[in-house]
Amino acid sequence: MTAMIGKILKIVLIGIAVVLGVALVLFMYDEQIMGFYLVFGVVGVGFFLVAMQILSLIQREGQQDD
Numbered sequence: 772m773t774a775m776i777g778k779i780l781k782i783v784l785i786g787i788a789v790v791l792g793v794a795l796v797l798f799m800y801d802e803q804i805m806g807f808y809l810v811f812g813v814v815g816v817g818f819f820l821v822a823m824q825i826l827s828l829i830q831r832e833g834q835q836d837d
Contacts, residue, residue, distance in 0.1 A: 775828060776825060776828060779821075779824050779825070779828070780821065783817060783820060783821045783824070786817065787813070787814065787817040790813045790817070791810065791813060791814070794809050794810045794813050795810070797809060
């Protein structure tokens with residue numbers, strides 16, 4: 772289970788890094804306030820997705836134990 776969580780975290784962190792890079796490029800060409808909200812929105816969604824993946828893995832492991 773820990774190996775699977777590690778793989779998921781790596782994939783999600785790479786995705787977050789790519790999206791943050793794109794957000795920063797857009798930030799340079801857009802208004803400052805809009806880019807600020809864009810970066811925080813992307814980070815928030817990324818953390819939410821990580822939490823949901825971890826919780827679904829924990830739930831699957833719990834069902835397999837029964």
